[in-house]
Amino acid sequence: ETTITVATVNNGDMIRMQGLMDDFYAKNPDIKVQWVTLEENALRQNVTTDIATGGGQYDVMTIGTYEVPIWGKQGWLVSLNDLPAEYDIDDILPAIRGGLTVDGNLLAAPFYGESSMVMYRTDLMEAAGLTMPEAPTWADIEKAAAAMTDKAKEQYGICLRGKPGWGENMAFLTAMSNSFGARWFDEKWVPQFDQPEWKATLDTYMNLMTNYGPPGASANGFNENLTLFQQGKCGMWIDATVAASFVTDPKTSTVADKVGFALAPDNGLGKRGNWLWAWSLAIPSSSQKQDAAKAFINWATNKDYLALVASKEGWANVPPGTRSSLYANPEYAKVPFAKMTIDSINAADPTAPTVKPVPYVGVQFVAIPEFQGLGTNVGQEFSAALAGQKSVDDALAAAQKLVTDEMTAAGYIQ
Amino acid sequence: MGQITLKAVRKSFGEVHVIPGVDLEIADGEFVVFVGPSGCGKSTLLRLIAGLEDTSAGQIMIDGKDATALPPARRGLAMVFQSYALYPHMTVRKNIAFPLKMAGLSEAEQAKKVDAAAAVLNLTAYLDRRPGQLSGGQRQRVAIGRAIVREPSAFLFDEPLSNLDAALRVTMRQEISELHQTLKTTMIYVTHDQVEAMTMADKIVVLNAGRIEQVGSPLDLYRAPDNLFVAGFIGSPKMNFIEGAEAARHKAHTIGIRPEHIGVGSGNWEGTVLLSEHLGSDSFIKVDVDGIGIINVRAGGELGIHHGNRIRLAPDADKIHRFDQAGKAIR
Amino acid sequence: MGQITLKAVRKSFGEVHVIPGVDLEIADGEFVVFVGPSGCGKSTLLRLIAGLEDTSAGQIMIDGKDATALPPARRGLAMVFQSYALYPHMTVRKNIAFPLKMAGLSEAEQAKKVDAAAAVLNLTAYLDRRPGQLSGGQRQRVAIGRAIVREPSAFLFDEPLSNLDAALRVTMRQEISELHQTLKTTMIYVTHDQVEAMTMADKIVVLNAGRIEQVGSPLDLYRAPDNLFVAGFIGSPKMNFIEGAEAARHKAHTIGIRPEHIGVGSGNWEGTVLLSEHLGSDSFIKVDVDGIGIINVRAGGELGIHHGNRIRLAPDADKIHRFDQAGKAIR
Amino acid sequence: MSTKSSRLAARLMLSPSVVLLLIWMIVPLVLTLWFSFRRYNLMYPDRQGFNDFGNYTRFVMSSDFGLAVLNTLILVGAVLVITVVLGILIALLIERPMWGQGVVRILVISPFFIMPPVAALIWKNMFFNPTNGLFGEAAKYLGLPPFDFLGQAPLASIILIVSWQWLPFATLILLTALQSLSGEELEAAEMDGAPPVSRFFYIILPHLARSITVVVLIQTIFLLGVFGEILVTTQGGPGSASTTLPYLIFKEISLDKDVGTAAAGGVVAVILANIVAIFLMRAVGKNLDA
Amino acid sequence: MSRAITPQAKAINTGLAWSVALLIAFPILWTVLTSFKPEPQAVASPPIFLGFDWTIQNYIDVQDQRAYFRYFVNSVVISIGSTLLGLIIAIPAAWSMAFVPGARTKDLLMWMLSTKMMPAVGVLVPIYLIFIRLGLLDTRIGLTVVLMLINLPIIIWMLYTYFKEIPADILEAARMDGAGLREEILYVLTPMAVPGIASTVLLNIILAWNESFWTINLTTVNAAPLTAFIAGFSSPQGLFYAKLSAASTMAIAPILIMGWFSQKQLVRGLTFGAVK
């Protein structure tokens, strides 16, 4: 009997998987699975330290599209190309698969994938006499936000992330900036926060949030906004596609039947403001139990698992965004947000994320090791601006300076 | 000024009637000592006078004015506590000046009065020390100093010397007596030390279970105790009490004779020496007198008497106290 | 068994030479009392004998054997502490049995010895109580019980009665004396109570600043003190010392006369009464004798003498002690 | 009780703890010192070698360093002041006779048992959250706009949480101290004509000095390391408004994976902590001896 | 002797003290209440105080998500283990400092305390690497040792202040009675110091139980205590206030209850010799 240790993030899909382990044990009677469930930041902190120091505590790690290219380059991850044929690697959505492949080796199996999109309240739009286009522009968004805001009734036109962090506000803002033609670096790794595109991005963001956003937005992340939206306090929310299953779940949402979906906005520049992310399972090279780990990954990310979830919890709870076959399934097509999810995912291109050329991959992040620190520090500046403690110009200037310093120190800028 | 009158003062703590009712007159300038067994209510009575406890009933008059409801600070009394209750973080000077400071005196006036008090009490050299750096007797003097500077109409002392060793106790006792002679202020003094009570008091108040058993001058109480309780309580070593045939011979239920009033060598009591202790200046002997029981005798300096000797004793007939069945003295 | 010899024993704490050098012989079965002013090194000397402190130099012999380097447990001595030092978490029985347990005796033997000791000390009824549930005197007895069961060759007592009240002190003092009479074991007893020293000791050792001033029986010390220090220390109230012309008349630098050896009423000393304290049984008077100075007098019962009176005093010529310039007695 | 044998025994018995603590202090410290002069980034295992004082300059010169030091001092100072002042007041209150003293004590002591992440979670979600927190509700009830605590007053909010956690400790120690104040001393002051306020300042407060010292000492030791509360609530933000020294170091580790700089930060923090410690011992040690 | 107090004054004190006490404990009480609410009522506006639909579903959900018991056992083992281990090492040290003090004793004590000032984040990586090397990562024994070392200065200080109050006489008496050092400590000192040791133990169990830096960073599964359990809940997804409250309640309840029951002992020992 082999015991493997699996580090996971504490989100709903992962938790749900832990409840379905009987199926795994039935199929793999000689493998036991131990869970380490942590909040995202703690998880990342733990697994990074472990893998970088060769701690060898984990056999399977839940990591994102950000880590895979970086870790892959270090040779820290085991290739998954030899998964059995019925696993059907080619069924994985190309955009996602591309993000998880380094030098032709699939290094992590996507558990679920997500993009971002607009979620809006159909009833409020109707009351305002507006309709949301399938592919709105930022101008459409502002108009809708203005129309739906009624602060006296604690009804805010738009909820967006404000909590600092490279995976929090910066995920949203980086993706948003792409639609404004902004970029983090030019081809020579020179930071671009002093360019007008970034100023336009932040001005729009600040305008939306200060006029139509909820109070305390600078502390709102995904979870806070989800709560607000579920309570019916947001007219619109632009965030991860996975949120759709929560806001349409009548058990937790007061507005379950009044939610519409649209693609993330654009500005007519050819890029939309949506991102691409996949929580994926990977095996560190330091694991002593790679065969068992592979068996587990195979079980957790293959088609049968999707069917298993569907049979136990319904199609709406199936982990989305990983396989083409899921979206070809007529049953799944009935799920209200299925189409918009796949469209959003397809609208992102991690290898060419921006209007102008860039030397990096990643839509809402820059896949270099420094980005966590940079993204978070810049996120702090922007969050401070949102909290009203700094002007947009000051925040951008500070961001420019700190990123320049850091990139110089790290040797990118010669 | 310092004339204090208690009229039917009572005090109960919840259900417990600690002072069932006391009437007492204390004249201006008097040195009054409260004595009595532990728990009899001496401290309570003192605290009632000080205002640190409320009376349950009755009236306390100070200098003719009703002070029953006045807060302690307004009664014009000063108290010296058994533990001295010095302020440990203040220097001696600050300790003594504290009441003056509270009264709003200027620094200069404070200094003047403190210096005067320190001079009286021989504390001048220690004014800048903290209480922790003083000996017991010095601390006691500071406590007194703190009381003096207020120029109170009366001083209240609650067993002020009980934490001192024997030698110091003698010295401090004399200092307090001298102070009384100098200031001529009323002093109320609680103690259970015989010697203190006898030597210091103008008037002793003997308390028992919250009641006054007898009030009088020390020698009155020594010579003519009103009852068995007072007879047994006043005088050291304790009076010998004899009941039975010997008492009946004196037409009393009980007779009492003090150890110092028994002569040794001749006399019509005969007994065996159980113990004899020679201090050089005195000898204490314990004799099992035939037909009477154990009698303590205090005799002069250097007696040649030892454990086991048979001796004769002669009680001084004039000094025999007679008590009836209820314990009242028969005069 | 219990013969203890100190040979040139010294003790320093760092730079402070607490015991500059002591030679002492204690015979088997003797009751030796160490007296001296506070801080003179009584406790230190006792603890050196006990082995609780190391000597800085010198030798301690117990029953003829060198015990200087032995740990306390191996010296065969038992100690009774001022604070009793009972084990608060053990019952009286366990307290008393503790040394036996440490010696590895069987339960049965322990019980037998404990019961015997308890019987001697009247503790049988309290054997199952904890020290916290006992009165001071009972605690003291337990401490003694714990010492007795070890059948030590000597008992060491460090002010064992100082935490008791006056009455109990008298009782316990007598009990310890009786115990000594029964056991006939060597006892070394530290105290600064005059009465205890005088009444209990076979031999008193007077210490001063870590040196022995005089060794002798109580009455020897009372009657014939070797020097001024001993003369002043032994006897209560303290001996009066007179220098100057009056001393010269006796061919001495200083003469001493005890308060109880001065007659009142007649005599060739005349003076003014400064203070007179009447205890009933005694009177203490302080007289400013013309040309001599302040003299304390202890007189009999009820003297009619008051503050300010002029009186005459008659020192008992036989009882005058004479000292030379160095303070040594002239015999 | 100091014979040669007992002194020897004392040395022997003291040694295990001294040795253990020495190891616990020296080994990580030496490693940290070593790392602090090395290039060592977890994400770049191949970049190695000495970096001289590069890590130190990087850490100390970073724009947040000064602010982090200031924030740390403000946090420690404010929490100390709040807990001591409120602790005294509450101790004074619950020391007086009342019904249900036991329960009151249990209630007051409770926050002390709460693990820091839980305390932070409770405050962040249930109280500070401007839309769903109770403070927001209270503001709404009063007709005020909800206040965004963690956004607008991040450091103050963290100070509030930490003070809440440490208030029971201060209260308990001060309460015990208060109970040890002799009633006679207070009565003497009353007889001396001191009104309650003077009694407090002249008698009670000086009596509490020693306990306040201990509270300050112990709390400073713990407060210098406050970290979990920040991680859970503001993550040092917005901006760097609530970044403290430990959190700054944590960011080096958790975001930049830069062990070298974090080690330099650790060394700097140790030095600063020791400065505080020396300062504290000077100010406070005297009070402890008595 | 304290002065008798009137019933009115007592009533006012009672009212005031209860208000303050309830205010202080309110966040905890509110969390516990919330843990029994259905999710939507947990964030209802205006808040519902008692009139909600009581449910224990949240606890069931939390338990389903995470096997609470394992974390609980780890917390118990680690906190008690580290405390007892600390005690074994600290008692002799405290004995030495209290009864054979030297000129340096105070400095030594302060030095010990100052080891606690070392910022944990600064030495995380070194310790982590050492743990890997020694194979201590995610072991109860490793964590127990670390928590013991963290709390050792506090244990020593508390015991030291406690021992100092024990009259040296009694230990000397034991020595006279033939007790060796071992017997002296075992039969006399330790039993006498039981109240102090108890409060030391209590405080250190609490400190160890609540330690949430090392416990999270040095464990994964096998040794993960309740701090790690709660770390997995620290970002509730959406409307999970009630579940978060339930998880929080589960994490703090054991130590809270222990603390409540033992608060008298705890308080007595907590003073670090501050109260004479």
Ligand SMILES: Nc1ncnc2c1ncn2[C@@H]1O[C@H](COP(=O)(O)OP(=O)(O)OP(=O)(O)O)[C@@H](O)[C@H]1O
């Ligand atoms: N605050 C109080 N509440 C209840 N009972 C009290 C209080 N204060 C004193 N007593 C009781 O009142 C009685 C008298 O106490 P008090 O202190 O006056 O005695 P005392 O004569 O001074 O004794 P001692 O000689 O021991 O000082 C005692 O039985 C005591 O228990």
Ligand SMILES: Nc1ncnc2c1ncn2[C@@H]1O[C@H](COP(=O)(O)OP(=O)(O)OP(=O)(O)O)[C@@H](O)[C@H]1O
């Ligand atoms: N451990 C010690 N370190 C330094 N000095 C000490 C120590 N123990 C005692 N001393 C000093 O030695 C001297 C003698 O002390 P000791 O306790 O023997 O006196 P004592 O005669 O017993 O006094 P007392 O009658 O007050 O008990 C004192 O001056 C004391 O300060």
Ligand SMILES: [Mg+2]
């Ligand atoms: Mg009294």
Ligand SMILES: [Mg+2]
């Ligand atoms: Mg002594």
